[in-house]
Amino acid sequence: MTLPPPTPLPSALTPALQAELTEFVKGISALTGIDFTRYQRSALLRRLLPRLDLEATGSLTALLDKARADRACLARLQGDMTLHVTSLCRDATYFQLVRQQIGLLATYPSPRLWVAACATGEELFSYRILLHEAGLDKRCRLYATDLSATVIAKAQQGLIEPYQLADHERAYQEAGGQGNLLDYCQLQDGQLRFHPALIDGVVFSVHNLLTDGSFNEFQFISCRNVTMYFDEIGQEQAHRLLHQSLTPLGHLGLGIGESLRHSPHRADYRQLGRGEPLFQRIR
Ligand SMILES: C[S@@+](CC[C@H](N)C(=O)[O-])C[C@H]1O[C@@H](n2cnc3c(N)ncnc32)[C@H](O)[C@@H]1O
CATH class of the missing domain: 3.40.50.150 (Vaccinia Virus protein VP39)
Structure with a gap:
């Protein structure tokens, strides 16, 4: 099976991307009622970028618009942002x-x-x-x-x-x-x-x-x-x-x-x- 290439990560959070991410975090916080403003931005971005492809949206702004209209998409984003990986007797x-x-x-x-x-x-x-x-x-x-x-x-x-x-x-x-x-x-x-x-x-x-x-x-x-x-x-x-x-x-x-x-x-x-x-x- 050939996997699609991973979403390339930006080498730095440019001011424009940072501003877009800030608006995205505010929007998702308002939609979910969960305040995500104190989550590390670079880690959030790393988890969200693959979602742009998976949800067929080209930008965080478009992804936020989709989440506003589609509750299932919003739930998927919330899952990405909170990450539930765990295991028995971990470590x-x-x-x-x-x-x-x-x-x-x-x-x-x-x-x-x-x-x-x-x-x-x-x-x-x-x-x-x-x-x-x-x-x-x-x-x-x-x-x-x-x-x-x-x-x-x-x-x-x-x-x-x-x-x-x-x-x-x-x-x-x-x-x-x-x-x-x-x-x-x-x-x-x-x-x-x-x-x-x-x-x-x-x-x-x-x-x-x-x-x-x-x-x-x-x-x-x-x-x-x-x-x-x-x-x-x-x-x-x-x-x-x-x-x-x-x-x-x-x-x-x-x-x-x-x-x-x-x-x-x-x-x-x-x-x-x-x-x-x-x-x-x-x-
Ligand atoms: C990576 S899992 C860790 C699970 C488990 N503690 C472990 O070590 O295996 C992170 C968990 O933290 C939860 N979480 C994220 N932000 C949180 C917050 N602000 N308050 C409480 N739980 C939070 C997520 O929903 C997720 O279930």
């Missing part, structure tokens, strides 16, 4: 370290764990399995949020596509899994799903890390692979919220390549392990 060494630390939750009478930007739920299920294997599943209350109601609905279904199973099993084992992943899955109506016990009792909600407030205090917050899409001010805002929501001595997990560089509270954390993005709030 084995990170989850091995979490496995070592998660027992600390036993020192709290009713610990709470928040998976922020949970996408379709694989990250949530990773923690739930770890908690189960640490004997803490019944004690810990889990919260899972995302900007997108569509992915939250998928997370609540816990569907596993057959082609994903081998990757899930491998990732679970590499992260130190103590059993067999199939023990956490169930066949229901001919569909493989994560076991309902991994989903039961989880509080799911739509929540925007840039515009919504703190809604509880947590002993563990996992906020992985999302702040990297925000600009510096956006990262600062999100980290202010995370700090406000994390109890002293609580843990904060970020994605590989993410950091506390733009957190106004970075001095309040210590990094655990060797370079893994897992932090403990020390004051």
Whole structure:
């Protein structure tokens, strides 16, 4: 099969393209009710340019016009701009370290764990399995949020596509899994799903890390692979919220390549392990 050539990326954001992108972001924010102004512009552009070909529009302005008239196109654009890529036990060494630390939750009478930007739920299920294997599943209350109601609905279904199973099993084992992943899955109506016990009792909600407030205090917050899409001010805002929501001595997990560089509270954390993005709030 011959794939079409990829959309060439502009070598620089010219002032004209920058102005067009600003108008586009304003327009999409107004149409979706989601404020995209604090997302990194170059990363947004990289994800949007292929869409110009796919939607047969020659410019961002024309693409915005199409989105105004076509709700399905708008939904596709929103998906491009928020990117829902995720996987079970993403980054084995990170989850091995979490496995070592998660027992600390036993020192709290009713610990709470928040998976922020949970996408379709694989990250949530990773923690739930770890908690189960640490004997803490019944004690810990889990919260899972995302900007997108569509992915939250998928997370609540816990569907596993057959082609994903081998990757899930491998990732679970590499992260130190103590059993067999199939023990956490169930066949229901001919569909493989994560076991309902991994989903039961989880509080799911739509929540925007840039515009919504703190809604509880947590002993563990996992906020992985999302702040990297925000600009510096956006990262600062999100980290202010995370700090406000994390109890002293609580843990904060970020994605590989993410950091506390733009957190106004970075001095309040210590990094655990060797370079893994897992932090403990020390004051
Ligand atoms: C790349 S996925 C990461 C999923 C998961 N945390 C992981 O590491 O595998 C990014 C997720 O962040 C969500 N997201 C993007 N902007 C957000 C925001 N402002 N507030 C909350 N979630 C957001 C997207 O909808 C998407 O599901």
